[in-house]
Amino acid sequence: xxxxxxxxxxxxxxxxxxxxxxxxxxxxxxxxxxxxxxxxxxxxxxxxxxxxxxxxxxxxxxxxxxxxxxxxxxxxxxxxxxxxxxxxxxxxxxxxxxxxxxxxxxxxxxxxxxxxxxxxxxxxxxxxxxxxxxxxxxxxxxxxxxxxxxxxxxxxx
Numbered sequence: 345x346x347x348x349x350x351x352x353x354x355x356x357x358x359x360x361x362x363x364x365x366x367x368x369x370x371x372x373x374x375x376x377x378x379x380x381x382x383x384x385x386x387x388x389x390x391x392x393x394x395x396x397x398x399x400x401x402x403x404x405x406x407x408x409x410x411x412x413x414x415x416x417x418x419x420x421x422x423x424x425x426x427x428x429x430x431x432x433x434x435x436x437x438x439x440x441x442x443x444x445x446x447x448x449x450x451x452x453x454x455x456x457x458x459x460x461x462x463x464x465x466x467x468x469x470x471x472x473x474x475x476x477x478x479x480x481x482x483x484x485x486x487x488x489x490x491x492x493x494x495x496x497x498x499x500x501x
Contacts, residue, residue, distance in 0.1 A: 366445055379440055380419070391453075392466040394444060399460035400435050406462060410452045415444040415464070449474075 350364045382396040398406065398419055407418045420439045446466070453465040 377440075379436060379438070380442070382442065384444075387465075390468045390470075392450075392468075394464045394466065396442065396462040396464075397460060398457070398462045400437065401457070401460075401462075403457050406457065408452070408455050408464065410446075413446050413448065413450075415446055415452065415466075417442045417444075417462070417464070 350368065353360070354364060380396050380398050382394060385393045385395065387393050394415075394417075396417060401419050401421065405419055405421055407416075407420070409416045409418075418439070418441045421437050447468065449470050450466050450468045453467045455462065455464045457463075
């Protein structure tokens with residue numbers, strides 16, 4: 345079992361507790377079950393796509409929930425009586441739950457189910473106030489000392 349020790353980083357980095365907890369707990373939470381298989385694709389500078397192979401599921405069988413920093417995809421098959429007797433069952437009929445941790449300001453843009461593939465488009469929209477800004481050098485106002493005679497002259501006026 346691989347275990348990373350983030351203690352040296354925790355001592356010097358403030359405000360990254362959530363990130364370290366995610367990294368330490370990732371293997372424990374996601375070990376074992378690899379169903380359904382999925383891809384994560386970067387489609388642009390600020391856009392991503394998650395594709396899950398959900399053959400046999402209908403749109404009504406799938407529930408997608410987006411919370412702050414968490415995307416949960418659940419599939420629940422309705423109990424249907426088979427028309428005949430199965431001799432071999434190779435297509436998974438079991439329910440599933442997949443969780444994806446999302447970065448700050450990532451939101452779900454669209455979800456589509458086509459040809460047994462569920463695609464979820466994600467977009468990162470950083471608020472204008474959080475975007476980096478260029479600060480020009482040399483354009484600051486010159487500070488001047490306010491003297492008592494300047495204040496007395498403006499008070500008399």
